[in-house]
């Protein structure tokens with residue numbers, strides 16, 4: 165017998181406002197709403213609602229809201245409702261619990277416990293509207309040797325670099341986990357913004373090769389869609405060792421999502437599950453990683469930077485040190501709040517560490533070892549605003565990857581049911597009628613708006629600090645102060661407490 | 667002239683445009699008051715067939731066949747290119763309804779005259795309200 169579980173959210177319709185237009189019914193792929201022709205009224209089946217707010221946003225009279233159910237078991241601080249329900253669910257099904265998007269648990273958010281400095285009197289702030297304020301930057305190895313040719317002229321020994329007009333890139337989201345229209349929106353936005361989007365591990369759709377100079381292609385443990393043209397089309401290649409949402413495990417895209425197009429792009433049979441193994445079966449050491457880094461460089465004639473992406477885990481600093489020595493040009497670190505199209509709930513919610521701590525430790529370790537210039541550092545895993553970007557850069561990052569924020573700009577309402585494949589916003593789905601709901605003409609513009617707005621805010625905050633170039637902010641931890649943090653946390657972050665002077 | 671064009675590829679068949687049209691032409695400022703409990707008579711109609719949806723309203727044709735065939739001179743093409751109907755002159759023969767190849771003229775709810783889209787020039791909106799509220803740019807108002 166299946167235990168009945170009370171729905172977590174209720175659909176509330178103000179019947180004084182509802183005009184029975186049935187727009188909500190047509191827009192809900194979960195079939196929550198229906199029209200009762202006998203009463204002439206709309207009905208809702210709360211149990212199917214995932215709280216994606218599609219109906220709320222499209223209802224022309226704003227007659228709808230979704231509220232948290234106040235039904236509760238006997239209050240228990242140890243066994244809260246969700247914990248109990250999860251036990252019931254597993255007792256019902258015997259299955260592993262699945263979730264999507266980032267870790268929603270109330271762990272501390274260190275970004276919110278750091279404050280940014282501003283100049284007063286002695287070093288005046290700069291007005292970004294009147295004076296140049298540089299947010300352009302380059303990613304790649306900075307360590308160049310001075311070498312001269314026979315004529316005594318300086319040789320260019322600088323490794324290939326990625327040029328970014330803004331310190332923000334779109335993080336890896338595969339075609340398959342997100343839709344064609346979502347990919348097109350990201351690609352076009354990256355092109356217009358002068359930054360990059362990342363194919364994720366699902367290969368590159370043939371229509372998107374034209375955005376190659378703004379594309380980072382990924383090589384993950386499944387090696388989906390990897391071949392010469394794929395590597396050559398891109399501006400940079402990212403080796404994915406891990407992902408913040410699910411460190412230590414691979415991926416599993418169900419066969420139902422492997423449509424004809426996805427199968428062609430991933431180079432796997434249609435309808436067959438796409439399994440990414442947990443490890444790369446050819447990488448068991450830094451030496452092995454180095455071989456893959458150099459194979460990829462060799463295959464692309466040393467013209468493209470190679471990124472190695474890892475999840476933020478307990479030994480991140482030591483691992484990063486190894487990566488910096490492996491020949492990689494850029495290290496990408498993904499924090500435990502990073503999103504995913506599907507992950508086992510227990511892994512998403514309990515594995516990994518906060519990006520803030522991992523970043524501070526990695527930057528410090530590489531500096532201590534004198535190899536910080538060997539690599540650039542990219543961070544992701546819940547960068548929510550321009551303030552988070554500023555703080556990340558001051559902690560030592562070169563630039564930030566945004567995934568969840570980008571999807572929000574495209575319409576995502578964080579219902580965290582991507583793994584069900586019925587995204588009502590046309591993002592995490594391959595169902596043609598749903599994919600269609602995301603018109604890339606609208607989507608790319610919204611992404612451009614978001615990043616442009618953040619860039620303005622970044623310039624303003626930099627100006628306030630009296631800094632006129634984003635490169636001068638990198639690793640400038642004196643610009644940060646902690647609040648509500650313990651000594652250990654301050655030490656790990658390498659920052660002083662609010663109120664402490666230089 | 668600026669016309670409403672249909673991007674069939676992006677139409678979701680949500681039918682919002684029909685309700686926004688009915689609201690725009692209700693003369694009221696409160697949608698609930700205007701539409702609650704009423705049968706709507708929009709001048710834009712969404713055609714649905716399986717996965718294909720598109721919204722149809724008047725194309726404001728260059729050589730408008732409705733204008734040519736109107737027996738009472740109720741239909742006319744203005745200098746702005748908008749095809750309009752003067753419901754006081756209309757005798758309700760519905761010839762225009764029969765001849766319009768798009769089905770864009772329809773009998774008014776009174777039954778005694780025809781009605782059609784006038785690009786919201788005949789109400790308080792001033793610009794097509796259906797286009798303004800389409801969530802997916804499936805209908806656009808532009809010069810081509």
Ligand code: SF4
Nearest residue numbers: 182183185186188223
């Ligand atoms: S969309 Fe709003 S007004 Fe229309 S039927 Fe649903 S609740 Fe009622």
Ligand code: SF4
Nearest residue numbers: 192213214216217219
């Ligand atoms: S699943 Fe989304 S569209 Fe459906 S009722 Fe719930 S909030 Fe509305």
Ligand code: SF4
Nearest residue numbers: 677678680681683800
């Ligand atoms: S509002 Fe737009 S998407 Fe919806 S039915 Fe009308 S034209 Fe199609």
Ligand code: SF4
Nearest residue numbers: 724725727730732766
């Ligand atoms: S009513 Fe029909 S024939 Fe007349 S202008 Fe419009 S589309 Fe053309």
